[in-house]
Amino acid sequence: MDCEFVPSVCSYCGTGCGVLFEVIDGRINRTLPLKSHPVNQGKLCIKGWNLHEYINSYMRLKGPLVRENGRLEKATWDEAVNQAARRFTRIKEEHGPDSIGVLVSAKITNEENYLAQKLTRAVIGTNNVDHCARL
Amino acid sequence: MDMVKAAKELLLQDRVDIFLGYHKLDGHQIPHGFTKARVADLDQLEISLNRYPLEKIACDLAQKDPTLKIGILARDCSQRALNLLYTWDQLNPENIETLTVNCCPSSLSTHGDCSYLKPKTTGEYKKAHGIDYNDSPKDFMAEHDSQDRLSRWMYEFQKCIKCYGCRNVCPVCFCKECSLEHPNLVEPGVLPAEVPIFHLIRATHMAGRCIDCGLCEDACPAHIPLRMLYREVNDAVSDIFGYVPGDHIEKSPFSIIGKTVELTPAPMDV
Numbered sequence: 001m002d003c004e005f006v007p008s009v010c011s012y013c014g015t016g017c018g019v020l021f022e023v024i025d026g027r028i029n030r031t032l033p034l035k036s037h038p039v040n041q042g043k044l045c046i047k048g049w050n051l052h053e054y055i056n057s058y059m060r061l062k063g064p065l066v067r068e069n070g071r072l073e074k075a076t077w078d079e080a081v082n083q084a085a086r087r088f089t090r091i092k093e094e095h096g097p098d099s100i101g102v103l104v105s106a107k108i109t110n111e112e113n114y115l116a117q118k119l120t121r122a123v124i125g126t127n128n129v130d131h132c133a134r135l
Numbered sequence: 136m137d138m139v140k141a142a143k144e145l146l147l148q149d150r151v152d153i154f155l156g157y158h159k160l161d162g163h164q165i166p167h168g169f170t171k172a173r174v175a176d177l178d179q180l181e182i183s184l185n186r187y188p189l190e191k192i193a194c195d196l197a198q199k200d201p202t203l204k205i206g207i208l209a210r211d212c213s214q215r216a217l218n219l220l221y222t223w224d225q226l227n228p229e230n231i232e233t234l235t236v237n238c239c240p241s242s243l244s245t246h247g248d249c250s251y252l253k254p255k256t257t258g259e260y261k262k263a264h265g266i267d268y269n270d271s272p273k274d275f276m277a278e279h280d281s282q283d284r285l286s287r288w289m290y291e292f293q294k295c296i297k298c299y300g301c302r303n304v305c306p307v308c309f310c311k312e313c314s315l316e317h318p319n320l321v322e323p324g325v326l327p328a329e330v331p332i333f334h335l336i337r338a339t340h341m342a343g344r345c346i347d348c349g350l351c352e353d354a355c356p357a358h359i360p361l362r363m364l365y366r367e368v369n370d371a372v373s374d375i376f377g378y379v380p381g382d383h384i385e386k387s388p389f390s391i392i393g394k395t396v397e398l399t400p401a402p403m404d405v
């Protein structure tokens with residue numbers, strides 16, 4: 001039996017607490033706080049303590065889905081991205097760039113958030129970009 | 136290092152299938168399960184000043200494979216936790232090998248491999264309104280009347296963010312169904328935590344059970360002096376029943392499931 005511990009960062013909010021995944025035979029079994037992490041110093045909130053539950057959830061989405069005729073169908077990333085790009089372009093042409101808004105998330109990294117606002121401003125052409133942490 | 140040699144021997148002689156210790160990864164001292172297949176990794180074995188509940192990890196492994204033989208780097212608190220887990224049938228002592236580390240409890244000692252041997256500092260506001268981490272339950276009882284004690288504990292409890300970290304990290308909290316998640320006792324999804332009931336449920340469960348490792352207090356984001364609370368209940372258990380959890384492989388006076396027992400209560404000093 002294999003048992004190793006993998007340090008990571010909690011993906012639930014922008015605080016970025018250090019976590020330690022207990023991995024038994026390749027499956028995450030428990031989440032512990034990373035004691036030597038400068039942000040949380042060995043403490044977590046209830047969400048961080050339960051990270052392994054959503055990672056192992058059978059309801060977790062592991063690939064893109066595209067809505068076809070009202071039903072969500074499995075698709076490849078290329079299909080999904082192309083489909084989204086096509087529809088956004090149509091909305092932008094018909095109703096103008098300010099008809100689109102982008103809401104980014106604390107669950108993605110700082111750098112990904114930066115790229116999302118860049119896409120919103122430079123590609124879509126709107127300042128309608130906001131963040132879930134601005135409650 | 137002798138510890139490395141001893142751990143290698145345990146694995147190479149097949150006396151254990153896995154050895155739980157610590158190593159350094161990305162600059163963090165974290166637990167690791169060493170195996171025979173990669174026995175050379177043991178050269179990186181560390182004692183680590185950060186303590187993690189290795190006994191709880193051993194329980195996780197034993198649950199997946201009850202025949203697994205597990206070696207553990209064991210501090211004093213780990214050994215108390217293991218004794219307790221043996222008496223509650225969570226681990227089989229025949230499947231556990233320990234390698235003990237220096238955790239000298241003597242104040243004359245200049246060195247001990249444990250973060251817990253450093254006294255914690257308590258801020259002035261906490262000293263005035265709450266509870267000093269380093270206070271002993273007996274002094275605390277003697278120095279404050281019951282009204283004052285209640286208001287100090289309530290000051291501490293109302294900071295709780297209900298993270299369940301105290302229970303999650305605790306090596307002796309192994310219940311399949313935890314009372315702290317029972318909707319009739321603790322309403323789910325409600326914040327702030329219901330105080331003091333949330334903490335008193337856990338305190339009563341820790342009577343005759345808490346081995347005073349301090350991991351809960353380390354994990355508490357609200358800086359609640361949990362060890363002191365459980366020391367207080369355990370003082371009552373040792374005064375009345377003469378039982379100190381984890382001291383020996385001896386069942387707690389409260390393990391009465393399936394038996395008829397007579398507990399002789401003694402008067403409590405209030």
Ligand code: SF4
Binds near residue numbers: 015017
């Ligand atoms: S543990 Fe809680 S506070 Fe820390 S990053 Fe995760 S969700 Fe945020």
Ligand code: SF4
Binds near residue numbers: 301304307341347352
């Ligand atoms: S000190 Fe805390 S974590 Fe350790 S055994 Fe007692 S209740 Fe559990």
Ligand code: SF4
Binds near residue numbers: 310313314
């Ligand atoms: S708090 Fe009580 S019920 Fe919950 S796991 Fe610990 S001992 Fe069991």
Ligand code: SF4
Binds near residue numbers: 295298299351357359
């Ligand atoms: S660790 Fe502290 S804050 Fe979290 S549930 Fe326990 S007492 Fe409350």
